[in-house]
């Protein structure tokens with residue numbers, strides 16, 4: 245493992261840092277950070293996020309790994325990590341472009357025609373248009389290829405009917421990436437096609453889902469005879485699964501293990517300030533043991549992350565350790581939030597920012613992390629992947645293999 249920047253990486257870091265210093269303010273260490281699932285999408289926040297994205301795009305700092313021809317700077321994976329590390333030290337609007345830039349853009353660059361790239365990439369990169377991902381359905385999440393929303397060809401258009409769910413940001417997005425079933429007679433994965441849909445099309449109805457913390461980050465989206473021009477199709481009819489895999493690979497990479505909220509340092513500080521039975525909490529051996537446990541686990545995760553960075557820095561592919569970040573990081577963050585709330589004593593039972601200590605960061609984190617342990621692959625699905633692809637254990641039985649999708653009994657796919 246190598247913890248230091250190479251001379252080239254140090255030079256790149258200095259260049260990134262200089263631009264950020266000239267264009268943004270350093271973060272306030274007392275700022276609780278980004279609101280995990282709450283009010284991060286008011287019209288003012290969206291405008292501020294778009295203005296910051298445009299500023300980066302104009303200076304060549306948006307999507308730096310993308311080709312220069314499409315507004316990027318052909319940067320390497322390690323340069324992208326360095327840019328992310330530096331940008332995270334500055335006060336910037338919430339990143340509402342994660343799906344568009346992290347997933348839709350790379351999919352368009354891989355599978356789009358030149359015309360499609362010229363049409364959609366510039367407005368994606370500059371933040372002018374915001375994108376969402378219309379994949380999951382009520383009966384197709386982990387088993388995405390079991391989806392039932394259909395598209396039937398009608399001349400130069402496709403007519404879409406069905407329902408999507410958990411669509412993050414659908415209520416303020418302009419475009420969406422959509423996977424639908426175009427051939428129910430083909431096997432499960434072979435009957436799918438992939439489209440880009442204008443979210444303002446007639447027949448699209450977006451209904452909000454209110455979350456446990458009162459935020460409304462995602463939605464149900466209903467399609468009733470929605471017409472999509474064939475020119476909005478990515479790749480061939482029936483090749484939708486391959487395109488979706490490109491999106492999903494990028495999704496896992498962009499979700500990662502980290503996230504907003506408190507860390508072990510904040511817990512330590514709190515244990516020094518808080519009292520249990522008239523003594524500072526840090527004097528309790530149970531509190532010290534718990535903090536030591538959380539510290540050890542977060543350091544383990546951090547150093548495992550460095551192994552991935554070292555591989556990227558050397559231009560090699562990261563090993564299986566990169567599959568562990570989201571799995572281990574999610575559970576760890578949940579334990580930290582739970583312990584933070586416990587340390588707050590009775591006040592921990594509230595979730596009103598006006599009276600909850602630390603602006604309610606532990607409560608926000610506690611309510612948000614279960615969602616992060618589901619999005620982009622649930623813990624169980626990640627364990628299956630590690631079991632089958634990393635450890636080489638026998639695969640799960642798949643009862644729907646090799647038969648036409650229309651003959652798969654409901655509940656067996």
Ligand SMILES: Cc1cc2nc3c(=O)[nH]c(=O)nc-3n(C[C@H](O)[C@H](O)[C@H](O)COP(=O)(O)OP(=O)(O)OC[C@H]3O[C@@H](n4cnc5c(N)ncnc54)[C@H](O)[C@@H]3O)c2cc1C
Nearest residue numbers: 377378379380384385386410411412615618619620622624
């Ligand atoms: C915060 C958040 C944002 C999201 N944003 C989007 C979005 O923008 N667009 C979008 O399309 N989707 C989005 N999703 C949906 C997400 O992709 C799905 O929730 C996820 O794929 C899981 O699917 P599901 O909810 O249908 O659960 P299910 O797949 O029904 O799983 C239910 C339970 O069964 C377990 N399980 C399922 N299959 C297996 C198996 N083979 N082996 C063992 N256990 C299994 C799961 O681990 C889980 O515990 C979002 C979800 C969250 C939480």
